Amino acid sequence: MDTGTHTVELDGVRQRYHVHGRGPVCVALPGGPGVDWAYLRMPALEAHLTVVYVEPIGTGGSGRLASHPHGYTRARYARALLALLDHLGVATAHLIGHSHGGFVAQYFALHRPDRVAGVVLYESAPVTGPEHGAEAQRNVEEFARRNADRPDLPGVLAALQATASISDDDEMDAALRGLLPAYFADYWGREAEFAPLRATVRGTHISGLDERLVPDTIDDRAALGSLTVPALVVAGRFDVICGVRWARELVELIPDARLVVLERSGHFGHLEEPAVFAEAVAGFVIGS
Template sequence: MATHQAKREPTESAASIRAGELEVGYIDGGSGVPLVLVHGGESDRTQFATLRAHLGPGIRAISYDQRDSGITVNPPDPYTLSDLADDLAALLDALGLQRAHLLGTSFGGAVAQHAALRHPERVASLILVATTPSFAMCVEAVSELLEMSHGDRQNAVADFFVTPEGQAEFQTRAAQTLAVRDPGQSARRHEAARQHEIRDRLARIAAPTLIVHGTADRLAPYAGALLMEQRMPNAELRAIEGGRHAITMEFAEPIARWVREFLAVTPA
């Protein structure tokens, strides 16, 4: 297991910006290579605080609130992952970015995959962390989690998100990243997640891709990572032995190092 070292948070600015039809909450920190951080299904733009603290100089890290998340304002209408991918492209427009690297975790990794399919010219590279190419590959465990109340979901962090070795340090922190949503917001996001299926389109994702996955992830089984590596033409896989679902937090230091290497940023 990697050692865990606390680092001072980088300077960040929190704001909102008009992107397409949405008012999007985002955090824009650092300068250099633009890296958009795409949060998981039950989190928001604040999910990446631990990872940000390890990214170091030379990276402009931008995290944002998807629909029904954080401070983003959107209409109470159903949407798909394709819509969320288009939202991401609209955010790039609003920020004046022609292209960016995308790092998505869990549900956010699905959003990033759809963005690479729908807007390949906007995606410089992909970093897919603890995610899946298909909801069907993780339906049982994810459905169990989604059916829980917010409080029960927080209590389940120990089983689903962090390793036994990391629970003392990361269990509370991981639980705090689980956002509170009203029933309508949750239902719309859960329905979007259930529609995720791109196994037959993985070969069309040509962007350079780094896949990072824990071998003991119950919510996004490791088999999905192996399939993505096999079918995506420019993908490489880094495994975290025994890692569970919250690896961007528990293993932030090695993942940040791999990100810097992948983006060819000078070592911190």
């Protein structure tokens, strides 16, 4: 739990993680799958909590499976998370899962509630697949209408389309940097603030297929009613990919779940409204 970057071999795979802050332990799972952990750094939250930022297996400095870029299912990520908790000597921890990390967090909370003190589903959803994709497309169209006069808009929309054909890490980097404005409530209005992230964000190509090349699709709607751990759902009003519609559905499905909507955020509320985000998450963690 010393502050800084750590690397350990767990379950035969190299695992890198980063520890910052002081207080109750929260394990932060980034999105993608495949997006480098650094975008999820939450200094405002670290003032209240010890945050363990995971570089998921297959991503960044962590090791890759023999089946790479395939085989990174939620079950495999959950297995790696369990090994990390054991290594840290943490009996129970709060989980903060952002985007795809939220899918992993809810899977782990459903299957190993004995190791979870509470879960923050941050820009997550109960389902992927065609229904999720159709909602995202509607949100992207609304984003395009709001920003029709922006010269960079065609490039952003092209990058969003390109995500379906990514096949290597360089293409992943280019797509992330191209599409990033769509993931903020007002990227161009705060461009000086967010441009450094756009210039440096990195990712690893993860296919979303299991070792048999079958899509690891998600539909937790039937299971979430049995979730027994405290849950906080956080969503940005302008998130195009995992927005308020899905947050409300999660809250309806999960017993006693709480909802926080960040009214001036897109997909990155910890960057767009850091104080509001930190107050909500720290209050939940300390209170549960």
